[in-house]
Amino acid sequence: MSQSNRIKTGGRIDRNKPVSFTFDGKTFQGFEGDTLASALLANNVHLMGRSFKYHRPRGVLSAGSEEPNAIVTIGSGKRSDPNTRATVVEMFDGLEASSQNCWPSLNFDIGGINNKLSRFFPAGFYYKTFMWPKSMWMKYEEIIRASAGMGVAPEEGDPDTYAVKHEYCDVLIAGGGPAGLSAALTAGRTGARVILIDEQNEFGGSLLSDHGAEIDGKPAMDWVDAALAELKEMEEVTILNRTAVIGYFDHNFITAMEKITDHLGPQDSNDTPRQRFWKIRAKQVVLASGSFERPMLFGDNDRPGVMLASAVRTYINRYGVLPGKDMVVFTNNDSAYKTALDAFANGGRVEIVDTRVDPKGPLVEQARSLDITIHTNAAIVGTKGYRRLKGVEVMELNEAGDGVKGTKFHIGCDVVAMSSGWNPAVNLFSQARGKLRYDEELTSFVPDHCQWDNYSVGSCNGTFTLEGALSEGLEAGLKAAQAAGFGEGQSVPATPSAPEVEHGDMRTLWYIPMDRPLARGKKHFHEFQNDSTVADIHLAAREGYISVEHLKRYTTTGMGTDQGKTSNVNAIAIMAQIRGVSIPQVGTTTFRPPFVPVTFGAIAGHDVEDLFLQARKTPMHSAHDRNGAIYEDVGDWKRPYYFPKAGEDMHAAVQRECKAVRDSVGIMDGSTLGKLDIQGKDASRLLNLLYTNAWSKLAPGKCRYGLMCNEHGMVFDDGVTTCIGENHYHMTTTTGGAGRVANWIEEWIQTEYPDWDVYATSVTEQWAVSILNGPKSRKVLEKLVDIDLSAEAFPFMAMKECHIAGVPARIYRISFTGELSYEINVPARYGLHVWDALLEAGEEFDICQYGTETMHVLRAEKGFIIAGQDTDGSVTPMDLDMDWIVSKKKGDFLGRRSFTRTDTARTDRKQLVGVLTEDPNVVLMEGAHLVRELKDKPPMDMLGHVTSSYMSPNCGRSIAMALIRDGKNLKGQSFMVPTMSGKAHKVTITDPIFFDKENKRIDGEPS
């Protein structure tokens, strides 16, 4: 029968908008305004999932984000959302939901065998077994893994997009119930910038579920509507519904997740993001996040149909659904009587089981006056039914409440609405590292103090009356605004009247006893999702896992997707009882973000695909594309790796490029090199600090190579720095090291030498750099510049400012190949123009575009190092045989003090050498090791590793560099290089310069 549990009228659903949806393939009807849970309940479907460990049938427990049981998968394929709480899924036409963690079906689940065997699977059973035979563990584990987990991961290729928004505000209000709305009103009225956030589709919080609540003599929802209308008129107030505040970090940094299209179903276009992640910095925060009702821990309290009393009331009043016709309300307080009255008023048959000996108060009296049966001093000791609740067994409690007496009697029912009191939702307050206090009267933890500026108001502060919530909200909103500098002199408006019937005292029984000892036949679940029971807590205590963290970790309490919202306090209380200590002595576990689970997609936001770690491209990139470059990722840069011609593989291209450069002329894009403009009176002082060599006497227009060491004397970057003018230098770094060097400089000048007059500005992207290399470089360049390029007029290691192809340039005559070379720097916007002009000018010399790999080979032929490849943070300048670059005369510099440390001063450290294979055609794998003695199998004594290895066309053979222990003394000796496949190559250690040892080529061909 369709929607047999739907009440004829009422509720906040839109009965004019019927929708159709499926659950496990079966089609049902509901209304817009329903949640999946309310629509299923309307159709009298309670069984919505299976539990994690015992695969017990489970129905819906709550009506909110604390739901541990009704966990389903929404959608399918690429739009599948596993582990979704049915209680927060807004209904739309065509919604597709399916159950999880069951096979072959929800109704008949083979995994249910675990329940039959549950006696052998108490908390932590896996620590005690699966150890024999040892070799079987991986098999056991495979089975454990397959039966654990919940939903199935979606297919790759999420079609939806996500957004991120950064915001600042004066007052952020988390929660839009009566307390939060009140705070928003007083804060908003001051003109302060306010952001009001609520998790639900509608504002009103608990009032949405409350039938008959009044404010100022009118229905409470009228007040909510008026408040919202007023807030919407306020320019500085932002109102966010369907948005959960999930994180509260230091300095009032708040994160929240907004659901934008989830309630509409899959969208055809992804113009609108599915979800938006908010990052908000708030001067003041008002927490109005409400409270969670506690379940009663009675025998088999997990049967589908056993629900929280407040949830039942929500389904009745908000969704127009009476979850069952025959209801037993099981309570220790008055609040659940409202549920009984509402159910009764909507045609339900209701009985009440109350733990209290003599409940009194207006609500109790009202129930009595309606002839609702109230069993006082009584408790449910067990339930009937497996896939759906069929009835409860009730007994009288003893005086202490720790046992039962008398005769057990049965009440047939299909719903239990239970309430064991309330826990303020202190999650966000605790995330902020606020300290909690245990309130004996409320039997729950409430906020105490916090280092950040926030106010807890309403039921999350332990204030459970409507008038109290309104009053706290109004006051906190104004206070917060005033603390943020608004509303000076304003006073708190009078609290609207919201009379509340008086509530009697509670009789909190953390554990509901039964007519037999614990763990005999029935389970008292405190943690529903993970199937953790009161008996498990006893076991943990018995075995010594008594710290609250051990309790959590041993029994998995609070480790479900609800993170213990309904279970933690109950578990702590039971542990306190067992240990005979107070509840605060047991304490709570740490509350962590997120308050509700948040999609990774939303956190990642826009920064995905092309926008994820965006590729940096040089001004000449379009030319490289045009010219067929293959790229290499270097840092974030895309650099041309090589430029293959038709039919060429990488090897052929690189061999051709290497030859062409040395035979004629080549051109490469050097724009990615790190560049820093250094100015100030202490500029040369800074260089003297950073580099190992001396810089005081470098004349304007002159260049010098330098090595940078860290404090340990280990090389970490290198480059050429040029004196541009008085107190003005242009520094270059490696491409990958640019950021590191810039940070390094800032660290020193900001923290150690703040008094120095020196500034280092990154200009990497301001200059485009075309590098000409090869004997014919001068002939190409002279066609385009307005200066004398002769070796006399423009010698090696000099810089000239001039014009090239009509644009201003700085040309550096430095060389990373040993050839005549010009590094032509022009403002970035001219880069492409100059590149193309050089290509055209070089055409008659067969100018060859080359990439990074050819650069690597050419520099290796000359024995030039690449910092980061031939060094690794454990190499000194001396290890590189570059003693000449370490000044003995100048004062202190970074790394100097370490050169005298005993280990650093050793002369048999790993040193850079050349390595030549016996077979000239063998190119060693970079990273391969030389061994002192080749053995049949490892271990073998390693001498060091090959850092660079190439086939060199200019040497006509393979060449390699290596860092070898005591390498300088091993030159001329032969060793073996074993490969992973078991082969080995014979090599000889040599000098690392393989080509043009005499440096004859540096001036190229004269023009």
Add this chain to the structure above:
Amino acid sequence: MNKYSVFSLVRNAMSYHENWQKAWRSPDPKKEYDVVIVGGGAHGLATAYYLAKECGITNVAILEKGWLGGGNTGRNTTIVRSNYLWDESSAIYEHAMKLWENLSQDLNYNVMFSQRGLLHLAHNVHDMQEIGRRGHAIHLNGIDSEFLTPEQVKEIEPTINLDCRYPVLGALLQRRGGSARHDAVAWGYARAADDMGVDIIQNCEVTGFDIQDGVVKGVETSRGHIGAKKVGVVTAGHSSVMANMAGFRMPLESFPLQAMVSEPLKPVINTVIMSGAVHVYLSQSDKGELVVGAGSDNFVSYSQRGSFDMMDHIVGPLKELFPFTSRLRMMRQWGGIVDVTVDRSPIITKTPVENMFFNCGWGTGGFKATPGSGNVFAHSIANGELHPIAAPFTMNRFNTGALIDEGAAAAVAH
């Protein structure tokens, strides 16, 4: 100690599990011990265990200010591997690996050590050179290592996006690598150590050291003075605080390091995956959660929570490398305090105070070393001289310059 087995489980089920013994006692502290271990994390517990088991010293107390395993033991991403670059590192992590391989049986406590394999991805030429070097070094040290092609990576992890920003060019696989159940390691060591007579004293904070003429004589605690012939300090992120109490400085910086888990899923990730260039690491727990981590915060702090900023830097790479995670939800994010040395290698050392030993500086990667660390530290304390495997890790290396620079050389997340 009643032995854990499938039989004891069945037997106890018959009596409704009401006859299980305490996993460890909770004794009052004695007046004096041969060795006091400060810090009840897994490294400290392992130290006590091996002192009792291998060194014959059972008059040992472990003092823990909170709960056992409450520091980084219970907060890490549980990765176990021994594929380190330098010989010194290889030696200690492989020593640990060999102990891991028998640990459940040794402790009679299933620590769920799962050798599901560990992949280090290489995303650029520099990465390829790095894994090339490390792979060879590990291999030549007699430890398993394999190079994989991108296609082989895809076979092992079908959900990976090989063509991501910085495409996967290859990987280094250690088949013996994997993960373990972190809490169980602490509890298993505690139970086994207790069984040999070690006193485990929780909620006992060390507030000072009793040092006379440069020799440690005991510790001051929230439960009074406890005499000690030798003291081993194993307090991770708070080691520099301890050293300060003892009157010397420990070259450590303490940073928050964070991790997070998704909601639980049916098996989808088969190994442990680490990516330096895209910067994220990932595995799936036996419970089904994806366990995700990456770098530590950029600032020093004793706050046991990670900054949001760093979380941002973890999630982007996660989605890039494993696009299916987009619609999954993060369930919990947390942090711990890691004690980081300048060379990213630990400190196992004698100190300026006689008979006082420190074991710290494990930084972001201490969990995997737990058995090895405890083992060599126990021998070092017992003999008064550093165990040969521990010797290179002395704090004196910061004077001599004999650093074991895993950070600079490998540049990978631990």
